[in-house]
Amino acid sequence: MSALLIIAVCIGVAIGAAVGFFRKFTKTSFCGVTALVTVLAVRALGGAVKKTASGYGLAMILSAVIILMVLSAVTEALKKLLERAVEARKKLSHYERYDDKEENQALILAAVDSGDRKQYKRELKKGKKIKESAGGWGVLDGVLGSVNGAFNALVGLGAVILCLLTFIDLSHIGFLQSAFSAPLASASWKGLGHCLAFDLPLVCVLALSLRAGYNSGISSVICLVVVLGLLVGFGFASWAIACSDACSGAVSGLQNGLLASFAGTLGDKTAVVARVIIALIIFLLSAVFVIIAGIFLPKLTEKFRENKVFTAVDGVIGAIVLCAVMAVILTAVGGVAYTLHDLDFMAEFNGYAFYSHLGDGMYSHSPMASLFKNLPLRGWFGALPEQTAVAALIG
DSSP: OHHHHHHHHHHHHHHHHHHHHHHOGGGSOOHHHHHHHHHHHHHHHHHHSOTTSTTHHHHHHHHHHHHHHHHHHHHHHHHHHHHHHHHHHHHHHHHHTHHHHHHHHHHHHHHHHHTOHHHHHHHHHHHHHOOOOOHHHHHHHHHHHHHHHHHHHHHHHHHHHHHHHHHHHHHTOHHHHHHTHHHHHSHHIIIIIHHHTTHHHHHHHHHHHHHHHHHHHHHHHHHHHHHHHHHHHHHHHHHHHHTSGGGHHHHHHHHHTTTGGGHHHHGGGHHHHHHHHHHHHHHHHHHHHHHHHHHHHHHHHHHHHTSHHHHHHHHHHHHHHHHHHHHHHHHHHHHHHHTTTTSGGGHHHHHHHHHOSHHHHTTTTOTTGGGGTTOTHHHHTTOOHHHHHHHHHHO
């Protein structure tokens, strides 16, 4: 199974390199490189700071987010610089081959006028070969894209394999542990694998959220929040109106009219059903405004995003907000999980967390751990009273 995993990674890296070469460096993402460098930086920083230090978890989380943002900004800047160089070389190539294009077009028109189909097809083929070339900058763009694509595939597949092996090791599913017994027992897994099992996947999630936030922008998030807010607001308002004295006549009319034949089945709930019908009608009528907002708000933001400065600022804010929200969610999940840390089935999980820096910063050193001390999760997992008492003392 170890050989199959290695072969899968090699094939994935080769495909990533090929895709990166043809898509070019200026058109590919940098999640792999930024995630890998961030993991190395966080592990170096975590090794220099004792886990017993106050604010260790917050320091690890902020360090990972800040390093990711800085690296993403640097790679985007490099991408823009190379893109300008490539475009400048293409423009030069365009003017260098301008006479060839003009001559080719003249020959095509002459072939059309004379009705010479063979000559027409020959000149069309020649025209397709007269392309704008990026020269050495284009080659550099492809080579860097290939390297970047290989790193993206390597880091992505590495994160997936780490998650898979960690799940198999912690789940104790017999046939899976038998199938993956060799990689799980290997020295590389017990060493490097345990160290990266939490950190690399977490950093990849943060890197992807950063990229998604930059591409969509904060304006798209605001549009979604506004539409959802309108739906919720109109829903509450519709029910409030249906329950008010202003609609008492309509409620009585429905009870004595449309719902009269169902009075025996509905009983005391007839008035409630009548109010629900009225609220639904009001909501459907008011939903017209939601539809209008849902149509025009994205169009309005699209108009603004035509401005390059607005697009850049919008993307940066969107990246920061989405990455921060994802970090808070992951930290909250870690804080909830830590409420069970002293139970027997969490022993191996704690072992993985011990070798992690960012993962442990979101788990045993989660800044939000104190918010979840009183959750009733322990009872769901059959925690003994003495275990609960010990956890309370530790907390």
